[in-house]
Amino acid sequence: MERVKFQIDNKDCEALYGQMLVDAARDNGVYIPTLCNMQDVKPCGSCRVCTVKVNGRYATACTTPVACGMEIESDTEEIHEIRKALIELIFAEGNHYCPTCEMSGNCELQALGYRFGMMVSRFPYQFPQREINTDCQHLIIDYNRCIRCKRCIRTIKDKKGKSYFAFINRGDKLEVTMDKEMAKTMPLKVAELAMENCPVGAILLKETAYRVPIGERRFDKKCIGSEIEETDVKVFMGELNNE
Amino acid sequence: MSALIQNILIKVGQKKDRLLDILLSVQEAESFVSDENIKIIAGSLQLSEIDVRQCMSFYHFFSTKPSRHRIFLNDSVMANLMGGQKVKEAFEKVLNCKQGEINADGIGFYTTACIGMSDQEPAAMIDGVIFPSLTPERVRFVVEGINQGKSLSDLYYLPLGDGRNGGAALNTMVNSNIRKTGLLLDDYYKSGSALTIAIEKSELEVIGIVKTSGLRGRGGAGFPTGMKWEFCRSSEGAEKYIICNADEGEPGTFKDRVILTEKIEMLLEGMTIAAYAIGAREGIIYLRHEYQYMRQHIENALAVARTKKMLGNNILGKDGFDFDIRIQFGAGAYVCGEESSLIESMEGKRGEPRFKPPFPVQKGYHNKPTSVNNVETFCKVCRIIERGGEWYRRYGTKQSVGTKLLSISGDCPRPGVYEIEWGMTLYQMLEMVGATNTQAIQVGGPSGSLIGKTGFDRKICYSDISTGGSMMIFDQSRDLIKDVVLNFLEFFIDESCGSCLSCRACTQQIRNKLEKMIHGKGVSTDIEDLKKWAKFTLVSRCGLGQSAANPISTSIANFPHLYQAMVQKEKDYDTCFDLASAVADSCKVVNRVPNF
Numbered sequence: 001m002e003r004v005k006f007q008i009d010n011k012d013c014e015a016l017y018g019q020m021l022v023d024a025a026r027d028n029g030v031y032i033p034t035l036c037n038m039q040d041v042k043p044c045g046s047c048r049v050c051t052v053k054v055n056g057r058y059a060t061a062c063t064t065p066v067a068c069g070m071e072i073e074s075d076t077e078e079i080h081e082i083r084k085a086l087i088e089l090i091f092a093e094g095n096h097y098c099p100t101c102e103m104s105g106n107c108e109l110q111a112l113g114y115r116f117g118m119m120v121s122r123f124p125y126q127f128p129q130r131e132i133n134t135d136c137q138h139l140i141i142d143y144n145r146c147i148r149c150k151r152c153i154r155t156i157k158d159k160k161g162k163s164y165f166a167f168i169n170r171g172d173k174l175e176v177t178m179d180k181e182m183a184k185t186m187p188l189k190v191a192e193l194a195m196e197n198c199p200v201g202a203i204l205l206k207e208t209a210y211r212v213p214i215g216e217r218r219f220d221k222k223c224i225g226s227e228i229e230e231t232d233v234k235v236f237m238g239e240l241n242n243e
Numbered sequence: 244m245s246a247l248i249q250n251i252l253i254k255v256g257q258k259k260d261r262l263l264d265i266l267l268s269v270q271e272a273e274s275f276v277s278d279e280n281i282k283i284i285a286g287s288l289q290l291s292e293i294d295v296r297q298c299m300s301f302y303h304f305f306s307t308k309p310s311r312h313r314i315f316l317n318d319s320v321m322a323n324l325m326g327g328q329k330v331k332e333a334f335e336k337v338l339n340c341k342q343g344e345i346n347a348d349g350i351g352f353y354t355t356a357c358i359g360m361s362d363q364e365p366a367a368m369i370d371g372v373i374f375p376s377l378t379p380e381r382v383r384f385v386v387e388g389i390n391q392g393k394s395l396s397d398l399y400y401l402p403l404g405d406g407r408n409g410g411a412a413l414n415t416m417v418n419s420n421i422r423k424t425g426l427l428l429d430d431y432y433k434s435g436s437a438l439t440i441a442i443e444k445s446e447l448e449v450i451g452i453v454k455t456s457g458l459r460g461r462g463g464a465g466f467p468t469g470m471k472w473e474f475c476r477s478s479e480g481a482e483k484y485i486i487c488n489a490d491e492g493e494p495g496t497f498k499d500r501v502i503l504t505e506k507i508e509m510l511l512e513g514m515t516i517a518a519y520a521i522g523a524r525e526g527i528i529y530l531r532h533e534y535q536y537m538r539q540h541i542e543n544a545l546a547v548a549r550t551k552k553m554l555g556n557n558i559l560g561k562d563g564f565d566f567d568i569r570i571q572f573g574a575g576a577y578v579c580g581e582e583s584s585l586i587e588s589m590e591g592k593r594g595e596p597r598f599k600p601p602f603p604v605q606k607g608y609h610n611k612p613t614s615v616n617n618v619e620t621f622c623k624v625c626r627i628i629e630r631g632g633e634w635y636r637r638y639g640t641k642q643s644v645g646t647k648l649l650s651i652s653g654d655c656p657r658p659g660v661y662e663i664e665w666g667m668t669l670y671q672m673l674e675m676v677g678a679t680n681t682q683a684i685q686v687g688g689p690s691g692s693l694i695g696k697t698g699f700d701r702k703i704c705y706s707d708i709s710t711g712g713s714m715m716i717f718d719q720s721r722d723l724i725k726d727v728v729l730n731f732l733e734f735f736i737d738e739s740c741g742s743c744l745s746c747r748a749c750t751q752q753i754r755n756k757l758e759k760m761i762h763g764k765g766v767s768t769d770i771e772d773l774k775k776w777a778k779f780t781l782v783s784r785c786g787l788g789q790s791a792a793n794p795i796s797t798s799i800a801n802f803p804h805l806y807q808a809m810v811q812k813e814k815d816y817d818t819c820f821d822l823a824s825a826v827a828d829s830c831k832v833v834n835r836v837p838n839f
């Protein structure tokens with residue numbers, strides 16, 4: 001495989017030709033925040049949180065393959081501001097009450113909120129009316145928290161490749177929904193995977209809350225992205241923890 | 244399986260990628276797609292029910308409820324400018340139902356985005372038939388006629404339209420309103436002459452001529468056509484496709500409608516030349532649902548071309564040059580005009596744009612190299628091949644070569660289609676159409692710019708003020724914020740595919756803030772906020788999201804006084820919470836009267 005050289009924030013990097021920028025960056029020790037993206041799953045570019053500038057133009061790092069000589073801006077004030085605004089937009093769009101959410105501490109959205117030092121959304125909260133669905137024998141789907149990242153749609157299929165989840169409508173009425181018939185017969189294993197893949201607390205297993213206690217969860221001690229790149233955001237989180 | 248579905252599957256093909264056509268055919272036969280049929284279709288295509296629903300619910304014109312007739316009234320800016328509100332009220336009154344409902348007689352009444360009739364608004368589609376220039380009286384006449392069981396063509400209240408509109412195949416009241424002709428719209432072109440020349444030359448020579456002419460795409464983005472074909476030609480793949488983008492969804496544009504009506508032969512010929520140049524055997528016209536009244540007219544033209552050997556096998560006797568064209572209807576989604584989402588839609592999916600790269604010229608329809616071009620672009624090619632690239636360069640300016648069809652509507656005495664040379668100033672344009680007292684021009688539709696007097700000396704060309712052809716004129720009596728900017732924002736919110744957070748959520752926040760300002764609650768920081776928020780939409784995937792905030796940013800830049808006027812002078816902090824109305828609400832609940 002051909003290797004190509006490129007730069008992220010003036011740092012010389014190298015990667016396989018055609019590798020997506022997020023993956024290429026990770027391999028070079030650079031963290032580009034992501035939310036809708038999952039490693040090794042076909043990207044869908046919906047959250048835009050991984051926005052960077054490639055040769056001066058906006059692009060999402062999860063959907064853009066690296067090419068020779070690319071110059072990428074990621075850790076700049078402009079990009080930081082955009083990413084933070086996007087995260088705030090998500091919080092304002094849905095109903096995210098972290099303290100009462102089973103996913104608190106494991107939630108990637110919440111973790112990004114911390115990483116970007118978000119205190120409150122600059123956008124007025126919309127308080128939408130959303131449904132909680134329990135059709136599936138193993139799952140509770142709380143649409144208040146769904147961020148429409150499409151992870152469930154992309155990854156949760158039956159043996160024949162049929163989707164359990166799908167988008168319905170479009171624009172401001174876009175929603176995620178589950179196939180009614182298929183929901184009834186969803187095996188436990190698939191349900192567990194659905195919960196695991198959902199980045200927020202929208203897909204929850206019935207009857208098994210708080211298996212991992214608060215304080216010992218994924219992002220309780222370490223900030224999201226710290227497995228790739230340490231940042232001074234740790235300081236920010238540390239401050240919160242010390243208080 | 245019902246006989247209906249069985250027949251449709253035989254006709255259209257029992258394949259996932261024809262889902263859109265299958266659904267359209269079912270709806271055409273039964274006026275809606277029932278739960279039962281959704282189940283059957285899903286079963287026969289090996290899809291889950293939800294897969295079918297996710298495709299269906301993406302498009303505006305599908306219905307899951309039966310009705311005897313369906314009325315879609317345009318509620319675009321232009322329709323409302325020309326009295327759409329009164330027409331809507333008239334419909335609601337005679338139908339005795341609200342917009343979005345089906346009345347007691349089984350007539351469904353809905354609103355829809357611009358249907359490509361901005362020069363003859365307010366207009367509605369009734370069971371696919373266009374009723375232009377509506378008035379409350381005409382509404383009453385038509386609905387009463389329908390109730391008496393009359394056929395729609397017996398209810399025409401205007402003579403048949405000009406040009407070919409009055410012919411048997413079109414048989415419509417729509418007018419073409421051609422006001423100024425140029426090298427495309429004038430009558431000097433003889434059908435077949437360009438194709439005859441093209442097949443005498445090598446494929447690369449044809450591409451060479453198009454490159455020499457400097458022709459750039461007329462769909463909005465202005466990509467050099469010769470270069471696009473060259474990329475497509477050199478992309479690997481035995482099968483290649485030519486697609487004509489006839490989605491014409493940008494509010495205010497209707498010039499493609501007029502070309503399809505009056506110059507359909509030229510379009511088919513242009514597509515055939517393109518097919519020859521890139522090596523395609525199949526061509527598809529992606530036609531917006533609103534133009535279904537042209538189906539017979541286009542099918543006829545295709546049949547004639549086939550008998551003239553201008554389509555089919557060994558075209559005009561050229562050995563091995565096989566090419567044919569079919570029509571693919573859309574089902575109501577502006578974003579499907581974006582070339583990659585158009586391709587998704589053609590494959591029977593939701594019209595969500597793809598990421599680029601790969602571009603359609605590399606991996607397009609069925610992942611094969613595909614050239615998507617606008618209706619006008621193909622027609623220009625005919626003239627260029629006929630007269631040569633150098634000849635074409637004599638028109639327009641140095642960088643913006645040739646002519647452009649403008650769809651001009653709004654406050655002017657002569658709305659319609661004008662073929663102009665690039666380089667005309669907006670002043671000259673206003674003079675040409677006889678507009679007076681003009682406050683603003685929306686150039687390029689909602690995704691373009693709102694231009695005020697100080698910008699009227701700007702030139703219509705790629706390097707100054709570029710446009711896909713939509714020009715809406717507003718005089719001094721119009722409320723630009725309420726009647727124009729807000730409507731455009733609503734349009735983008737409705738038409739967004741919804742995938743990108745930045746496009747879906749940020750436009751809503753912008754709209755909400757603007758509404759708050761319109762309601763007299765603006766504070767000075769709002770204007771700065773709007774400017775900043777508009778920038779966040781730029782990181783969206785496709786052109787829709789990237790331009791969704793243009794109505795806001797261009798109107799703030801060119802009409803700052805309108806925004807200043809919405810700011811409360813004594814307040815500089817924002818409170819979305821309205822104490823007075825909240826107290827009033829809770830008082831109502833407990834049956835008390837507020838004491839302030």
Ligand SMILES: Cc1cc2nc3c(=O)[nH]c(=O)nc-3n(C[C@H](O)[C@H](O)[C@H](O)COP(=O)(O)O)c2cc1C
Pocket residue numbers: 459460461462463464465466468488489490491492493577578579580581582583615616617618620785786787
């Ligand atoms: C949201 C959106 C809508 C579009 N709608 C149309 C359209 O209705 N007709 C069109 O020709 N191009 C439309 N385009 C541009 C197409 O993506 C594409 O650039 C064009 O069809 C290419 O043809 P051309 O090279 O001849 O201009 C649209 C683009 C976007 C982003």
Ligand code: SF4
Pocket residue numbers: 145146147148149150151152153176197198199200202203
């Ligand atoms: S349910 Fe979860 S995984 Fe599915 S779209 Fe919503 S947030 Fe994403």
Ligand code: SF4
Pocket residue numbers: 578595596738739740741742743744746747783784785786787788789
């Ligand atoms: S910008 Fe808007 S319309 Fe385009 S892909 Fe994103 S959400 Fe869909």
Ligand code: FES
Pocket residue numbers: 033034035036037044045046047048049050051060061062063
């Ligand atoms: S992670 Fe790239 S767009 Fe969401």
